[in-house]
Amino acid sequence: MATLTLSGVRKSFGATAVLHGVDLAVRDGEMIVVVGASGCGKSTLLRIVAGLETATAGRVMIGDQDVTALEPADRDVAMVFQNYALYPHMSVFQNMAYGLKIRGLPKPEIIRRVDEAAALLDIGGLLDRKPRQLSGGQRQRVAMGRAIVREPKLFLFDEPLSNLDAKLRVQMRAEIRRLQKRLGVTSLFVTHDQVEAMTLGDRLVVMHAGHAAQIATPMEVWERPADTYVAGFIGSPAMNFLAATLEAGGAAARLADGLVLPFADGSRAGEAGRKLTLGIRPEHLRPQTGGLRVMVELVEPLGAESLLHGRLPDGAEMTVKLAGAVHADGVLEVMPIAEALHVFDGETGRRIEPLG
Amino acid sequence: MTVAAEALAGRSARRRVRETVVTHVCLVIGVLIFAFPIYLALIGSTHTSGTIGRGDVPLLPGPDAVANYAQAWGIGGGRFMGVPAGGMLLNSLLMASLIAVGKIAISLTSAYAIAFFRFPGRMVFFWLIFITLMLPVEVRIIPTFQVMVSLGMTNSMAGLVIPLIASATATLLFRQFFLTIPDEYVEAAKIDGAGPVRFFFDVLLPLSRTNIAALFVILFIYGWNQYLWPLLIVNDRSLETIVVGLTKMIGSGDAQNEWNVIMATAVLAMVPPVGVVLLMQRWFVRGLTETEK
Structure with missing residues (x-):
């Protein structure tokens, strides 16, 4: 378990500045939802935390450790991708175990962790299947499972619900929230959906044009929006x-x-x-x-x-x-x-x- | 059913029948054109050389198949007596397999570099590979021969195989396939802690299976059919390949050809490529039509 601190994170792609200095302090076990219209830099922010992009300036701290210069694998984070990114040629078990295998965990420990996560997510019966034999919701669960088994300091979610149909999305939304509370893992969740943002987050970061327009609890954002952009974006x-x-x-x-x-x-x-x-x-x-x-x-x-x-x-x-x-x-x-x-x-x- | 509807149904049924007949006639004609020479070779390999030598080509199988194939396999025939097809087939098999495997290995790794890594000169290398597409073996055969002579690699299996291994086509095909692999796999692997080598073996290679199989079939046949290069580089009869050996069996006209043995050898020469295609057909078709994602 850990805190996450971003200070002055900037990112430019060539001459195009995408992030103009973002500061954020995430408390231990907190679920932060980064919400904004497409192109506001929210995914870039998440990818910088994951280590998939390098920040042009600024620092990323996980716990007391400065991870700005570390590779994704050394940051002890787990990420759930929008299209799940399950390896198609591996079974569900292999998908979930892959990261652990690379880290050289002993086999019994891998099996124990995968079984535990599978039970938690109710996918115990699917472990031998291939991803293409699964429904969208099941794939989503496996992607979650792959994140859980790593027992990371930080969960990163990159719009994980946007490929699901409306009903399943509502169901998975509640489930992700329950799981996150139960596991108590600090989480960063990126979405463009304001309902998801309001219902999932302990606090929201409303991104607008590369800035954090407001960082506050969902109700505070709704009741006292910091500017007209936030006011217009949150609420339907x-x-x-x-x-x-x-x-x-x-x-x-x-x-x-x-x-x-x-x-x-x-x-x-x-x-x-x-x-x-x-x-x-x-x-x-x-x-x-x-x-x-x-x-x-x-x-x-x-x-x-x-x-x-x-x-x-x-x-x-x-x-x-x-x-x-x-x-x-x-x-x-x-x-x-x-x-x-x-x-x-x-x-x-x-x-x-x-x-x- | 009303009269009009019946007439309509009748018309569409007739049209279906007509379409079936037309397509089948076309297919049968096509098959005959392609299959007839092979049929002739097959029939020719079952008669004595005298029967074929008389000039009237028989269309029905004769009684001498076993003798002809035994001679072709074990002894050889015609001008090329003493070089049995068995050894030549083995040479061809080895050469074609090595060429196919080598081409796939080289092009997989070079396509991996070009598609997934950014390094200085990446596009230069890409274009260099691309340009070599336009240079067939025949164009660079003299300099290649010179290089092989200087390296003392004539009359060896290595000399036979290595110059044919570099493959622009396969590299480009793999590059195109790699570009269709979603970035998320790469990123998921990064987060899982898989380095470039692990990603290559654990993710990329299994995903490329069908493509590799399809290319193996194509490249095996490419290697099997090599003629000019083996003809140049190999003088040693123990390294002779079947395609070259087959043409050497045919004389220039001063003596009668043992057509029966030549036909038997030709049929034998067809067996391995056909075998590879049949064995890998399922994979081959899948590799050409779909990617596993």
Whole structure:
């Protein structure tokens, strides 16, 4: 068991900078999910931790050991790949035992570990099969098993669930979480799926354009996103953003159409007229006359709730999530819940916290 | 069924029959064209030289098969009396196997280097290998002969085999195959702690099995059919290969050829390549059509 510390990790491929200095401290036994859109550098970050890429600058520490210059095999990490990367000509047993065999473990010990992992993953009956005789979910388990038998300091997951169908993905997600908790191995999990990120991680690293935009617990990321990117990325359907200006005194924001929304949690610093971006999650809007006038273009009934897609008079898109079946045509007036309003700087997109 | 539907069904059934007949006729014609010379050789090897020498070629088997094959195997015939086919077959077998195995070994390792490692001059080497594709054995045969003479390797199995071992084609084929192997295998092996040599033997070689088998068949036949090079490099009759020996059996016309023995030797010369193809057919077809992934 070990901690993982990244300090100032940068990576450039030729002239293209992919990572612009990432700092991260993972506690012992913690599950960190690195989430971001494709091309944000999250896989590169994982591969640097694994040792499959070398960082252009910065250090990687596993426990007290600086592993920046070590080969993958010497880092004591195990990795689960997106397409599982099971050797097709080896049986399940051989696949799981291969790394141990290379490390020169005695045969009885190898058998013991493989059997243990197989029992844990419920794949005991599959040990003699070849990977191509397995279903997607079974291959996933074998890939997990191959990681577990090594008893590594660190588990690395590179989008391991994205090749599974939706139902299996949900099931395996829960299973990975259970296993990780049970084994207590420090883990780094890369995904582009925000639901996976929210449900799996003790903490999230939201990556954006080579930076860690926010590192926090899932609920914190959801409740207090650090900037408009994180706010828009985490949460489904995505947060609505409205341009606004700060009212004199800083206790309210004025929208373009003149509507004034007071802040429930305190006033913000800045002069009157400071440009703001207001973030409102679709589920934090309530029908109320005198509110925002949404011209409804599409209603998506989801059963327990309905999604309304529409536009404000100035053309800004707006999504509203209302409970139950809603039949709305034409114009719907909605009002955001004041407590759930997110305030961002209009220029930098950074979150503005209330004063005091 | 309505009348229209019946007519339609009848028409499509007739079309199927017509298609079957046409394709079979084409195939039968093709088989006849390819098989007839072999059939003639087979028949010729069962008659006495007198029967063939009269000029009318028999189309039915004769009674002298055992005698002809025994002579071909043990004694030889025609101008080349005293060089039995048995020894020549063994030489050919050895040469073709060594060429095939050598070519595969060399091209596997060089393709491994080119496909998986980055080193200075990688592309230069790749293009050098690629360019040699355009140089058949015949073009470089004089300099190669000179080199072999200087090294004192004429009249030896090594001299017969080594110059034919380098193979651009096989190297390129293996390179293309290696490029289709997902990077994840390489990375998984790295994390498992397998070095380059282990990866080669534990992962790459087993994955290449079908390709190796297919290439072995092709290269074995390539080696078996070598004519010009063995003709040049070997004078020693104990190293004679069957393909060269067979042509040496045929005289220039001053004496009657023992066609019966020549035919028997020719049939014997066909057996090993056919055997290799039959034995490895399953692998061969798999190697050409699919990759195990």
